Amino acid sequence: MKNYNGESKKLKILIAEDDFLVSEMIEGELLNTGYEVVGKASNGKIAVELTQTIKPDLVLMDIRMPELNGLEASKQIMDICPTPIIILTAYDNRDMVIDAGDAGVAAYLNKPLDSQELERAILISMARFKDIMNLRDKNIELEEAGKLNITLMKEIHHRVKNNFQLISSLLNLQIGSIEEENAKRILEAGRDRVQTLSILHEKLYETGNLDSLPMNIFVNDLLKALIDAYNTEEKTINLDMNIENIVLDSKKAVSLGLILNEAVTNSIKYAYPDKAGKDNTISISMIVEDKNILLTIKDNGIGILDIEKVKAGDTLGMQLIFLLTESQLDGSIEIESKDGLKIIIRFKP
Numbered sequence: 139m140k141n142y143n144g145e146s147k148k149l150k151i152l153i154a155e156d157d158f159l160v161s162e163m164i165e166g167e168l169l170n171t172g173y174e175v176v177g178k179a180s181n182g183k184i185a186v187e188l189t190q191t192i193k194p195d196l197v198l199m200d201i202r203m204p205e206l207n208g209l210e211a212s213k214q215i216m217d218i219c220p221t222p223i224i225i226l227t228a229y230d231n232r233d234m235v236i237d238a239g240d241a242g243v244a245a246y247l248n249k250p251l252d253s254q255e256l257e258r259a260i261l262i263s264m265a266r267f268k269d270i271m272n273l274r275d276k277n278i279e280l281e282e283a284g285k286l287n288i289t290l291m292k293e294i295h296h297r298v299k300n301n302f303q304l305i306s307s308l309l310n311l312q313i314g315s316i317e318e319e320n321a322k323r324i325l326e327a328g329r330d331r332v333q334t335l336s337i338l339h340e341k342l343y344e345t346g347n348l349d350s351l352p353m354n355i356f357v358n359d360l361l362k363a364l365i366d367a368y369n370t371e372e373k374t375i376n377l378d379m380n381i382e383n384i385v386l387d388s389k390k391a392v393s394l395g396l397i398l399n400e401a402v403t404n405s406i407k408y409a410y411p412d413k414a415g416k417d418n419t420i421s422i423s424m425i426v427e428d429k430n431i432l433l434t435i436k437d438n439g440i441g442i443l444d445i446e447k448v449k450a451g452d453t454l455g456m457q458l459i460f461l462l463t464e465s466q467l468d469g470s471i472e473i474e475s476k477d478g479l480k481i482i483i484r485f486k487p
Contacts, residue, residue: 148172148173148174149173149174149195149196149260149264150173150174150175150176150192150194150195150196151168151173151174151175151176151194151195151196151197151198151260152175152176152177152178152179152185152188152189152192152194152196152197152198153165153168153175153177153178153179153197153198154178154179154181154182154184154185154197154198154199154200154203154208154211155178155179155180155198155200155203155226156180156181156200156202156203156204157200158180160200160249161178161180163251164198164226164251165178167251167253167256168198168256170253171253171256171257173260176192176194177192177194180203180204181203181204181205181206182199182203182204182205182206182207182208182210182211183205183206183211184205185197185199185203185206185208185211185215186206186211186214186215186218189215189218189219189221190218190219193219193221194221195221195222195264196221196222196223196224196260196263196264197212197215197221197222197223197224198224198226199211199212199223199224199225199226199243200225200226200227201225201226201227202227208225208226208227209225212225212243220267220270220271220274221267222263222264222266222267223243223263224243224245224246224247224259224260224263225243225245225246225247226247226248226249226251227246227247227248227249245259245260245262245263245266247259298339299336299339299340302332302333302335302336302339303336305332306329306332306333306336309325309326309328309329309332310329312325313325313326313329323407327400327403327454327455330364330367330399330403331396331399333363333364333367333399334360334395334396334398334399335392335395335396337356337359337360337363337395338351338356338360338388338391338392338395340359341355341356341359349387349388350385350386350387350388350391351385351386351388351391352383352384352385353381353382353383353384353385353386353391353394353424354381354382354383354384356391356395357379357381357394357395357398357422357424358379358381360395360398360399361377361379361398361402361420361422362377364399364402364403364406365377365406365420368403368406368407373410373418374418375405375406375410375418375419375420376417376418376419376420377419377420377421377422378419378420378421378422379421379422379423380421380422380423380424380425381422381423381424382424382425382426384424384426384431384487386431386487389466390466390467390485393462393463393466393467394433394467396458396462397433397458397459397462397463397483398422398435400455400456400458400459401435401455401459401481402420402422402435403455404453404455404456405420405435405437405439405479406420408439409437409438409439409440409441409478409479410437410439410440411440417438418437418438418439419437419438420435420436420437421434421435421436421437421438422434422435422436423436426487429486429487430484430485430486430487431484431485431486431487432482432483432484433482433483433484433485434480434481434482434483435480435481435483436478436479436480436481437478437479438477438478439478439479440478441475441476441477441478441479442475442479443475445473445474445475448473448475459471459481463483463485467483467485468485468486469483469484469485469486470483470484470485471483471484
């Protein structure tokens, strides 16, 4: 017989049996087969204690014993000092076999014992236990690797988050030092795009899934951040959102976030020249319709006089919206100007 490390040795066995005569008979069978009996336990509690102290290679455990039955003793042994265990019983019961497997035992034998069956059970138990130990070691390695990955992900998240904040702060400082309005608007647009990516990254990290993201959570936080950045005492814009519980992969979520950033920022800046307006509202709807996702962005502002110019992508923002819709979402886009500006985007989930 070889031990767990593959070395040849005489197998040491602990017998846990409350019936003295049966215990003696089992010992005789083991000695005749060439095994060494290193201890005997008359109840389950003693069996657990002896297993810890003398560390046998295998335990033959009676299932019905005083103090602590064989199944409970087996569970404790597997938790405290994992050792191959063969359950012995005079009862042939299917539920008992299932319970024995749940307790972590390696084999199950009925009394009276047959020497050949006992020998086979011992060999199988030792082999199975080796597999169990290898599997346990692998699981421990995987758990440690998982913990390390979590730690690394937290570190990466904090670094990315800090970098986004740094870029945004630098852009804000630059914006504050520029008087030329066109240059200021360009930098503000860049800052808003950075903020969109920052919120997307934050939500992916919070959900614990880097592959996909619930849109109702992401869109809600993104648009509130945009509105908060531009709302003032002189000019307040309200949001009306209807976002269904749609989950998109991270690539589409990035594209969608940038589209929303461009469209909503455009409405915030240009749809409401009258700062005194109190009913300024931007409506965002994202629903599933005919197996497509339908995104609608509408404001109740002044609208666009030259709608064809907008459709042609006359600004960088509109060019980005068209590019992301067609190349990244593989979708279509419609633009209407009636009682404000409406952008309708359709794409496959």
